[in-house]
Amino acid sequence: xxxxxxxxxxxxxxxxxxxxxxxxxxxxxxxxxxxxxxxxxxxxxxxxxxxxxxxxxxxxxxxxxxxxxxxxxxxxxxxxxxxxxxxxxxxxxxxxxxxxx
Amino acid sequence: xxxxxxxxxxxxxxxxxxxxxxxxxxxxxxxxxxxxxxxxxxxxxxxxxxxxxxxxxxxxxxxxxxxxxxxxxxxxxxxxxxxxxxxxxxxxxxxxxxxxxxxxxxxxxxxxxxxxxxxxxxxxxxxxxxxxxxxxxxxxxxxxxxxxxxxxxxxxxxxxxxxxx
Numbered sequence: 001x002x003x004x005x006x007x008x009x010x011x012x013x014x015x016x017x018x019x020x021x022x023x024x025x026x027x028x029x030x031x032x033x034x035x036x037x038x039x040x041x042x043x044x045x046x047x048x049x050x051x052x053x054x055x056x057x058x059x060x061x062x063x064x065x066x067x068x069x070x071x072x073x074x075x076x077x078x079x080x081x082x083x084x085x086x087x088x089x090x091x092x093x094x095x096x097x098x099x100x101x
Numbered sequence: 102x103x104x105x106x107x108x109x110x111x112x113x114x115x116x117x118x119x120x121x122x123x124x125x126x127x128x129x130x131x132x133x134x135x136x137x138x139x140x141x142x143x144x145x146x147x148x149x150x151x152x153x154x155x156x157x158x159x160x161x162x163x164x165x166x167x168x169x170x171x172x173x174x175x176x177x178x179x180x181x182x183x184x185x186x187x188x189x190x191x192x193x194x195x196x197x198x199x200x201x202x203x204x205x206x207x208x209x210x211x212x213x214x215x216x217x218x219x220x221x222x223x224x225x226x227x228x229x230x231x232x233x234x235x236x237x238x239x240x241x242x243x244x245x246x247x248x249x250x251x252x253x254x255x256x257x258x259x260x261x262x263x264x265x266x
Contacts, residue, residue: 023141025177025239049237050146078177080145080237101177101239 002029004097007085014046014053014086018079018098025078030097031069035061037089044086047079061092112173112211114245121255122169122247123266124218129169129249137170140242144229147180147236152228158187162242163220172244174204174213179232181205182240186215186264187226200264205232214244216262223264 009015020026028045035041045057056075061067078101085094116122116131123129142160147153157163164170176182186200204213217223229238260266 023143023239023241025143025237049235052146052235077179080143080178080239 002097002099004030004095006093006095008091008093009085009087010091012087012090014084016048016082016084017094017096018083020079020081020100024100025080026083027078027099027101028074028083028096029071029099030095031074032066032093032095033059033061033085034066034093034095035063035087035089036091036093037063037087039063039089041087041089041092043088043092043094045075046084046086047075047077048082048084049080051081053084112244114247115171116169116247116259120258121252122249122259122261124169124261125222125266128252128255130252130255131169131247132250133248135246135248137172137242137244137246140172141239143237143239145235145237147229147231147238148234150231150234152183152230153238155227155229156224157227157240158220158224163224164217164246165248166219166221167248167250169216169218169247169249170244171214171216171247172242173210174215175210175241176204176206176208176213176238177241178206178238179236180238181230181232182238183228183230184213184215185226185228187224188222188264216265218265223262 041061043059044055046053114134120131
């Protein structure tokens with residue numbers, strides 16, 4: 001099944017955007033990062049395997065810039081437990097589409 | 102047409118009601134055929150390179166005592182899985198060519214088919230080896246359930262795998 005959402009992140013701590021419960025695993029299919037901070041923002045996408053984090057992607061987004069990633073430029077692997085983001089500046093908005101399998 | 106164009110055969114029920122099968126030298130008549138409730142399990146944080154052992158029967162991949170379960174299995178995740186077909190007296194040799202089979206994410210579902218009777222004959226045991234550490238694994242099984250009842254000896258219309266007959 002496919003789900004999508006939007007999260008406004010106002011912290012530089014890791015922020016969970018999707019949790020795959022039960023036997024589900026999550027494939028990130030589309031990601032848009034909009035930087036609203038006053039400085040450039042380096043946003044990491046983190047996949048959690050249980051409580052073990054793994055940075056799978058890093059995106060540098062300029063001031064008032066947005067970056068869109070489609071399926072071909074996102075990680076091909078699945079996130080077994082959760083997907084989180086962490087930026088070096090805040091606030092920023094993350095729009096995402098995820099397929100749960 | 103997907104990735105299985107050349108050798109793919111759709112997974113249809115192998116048995117119809119009023120057909121007969123032989124299990125451990127006893128004949129059974131198929132009473133009912135229905136899709137099995139999909140089964141799946143997810144294991145995270147697999148770190149032991151010697152493998153993570155799991156008895157799939159204890160995770161509810163089993164049939165009722167009067168049912169035959171025919172399932173195709175698919176694996177997700179950076180792991181290799183050694184499946185072993187088990188019976189009442191430990192490993193049973195036979196099956197679809199071998200009693201043990203390595204499989205991973207790329208193994209086609211039609212190469213990972215297993216038939217089990219109740220929770221006694223043909224149940225599966227898996228040993229999951231991580232390819233990267235930490236690894237994770239999801240195992241999914243879908244197929245058909247055949248409710249059977251014991252019958253008089255009749256010609257069988259479908260050859261069960263050797264570990265069943």
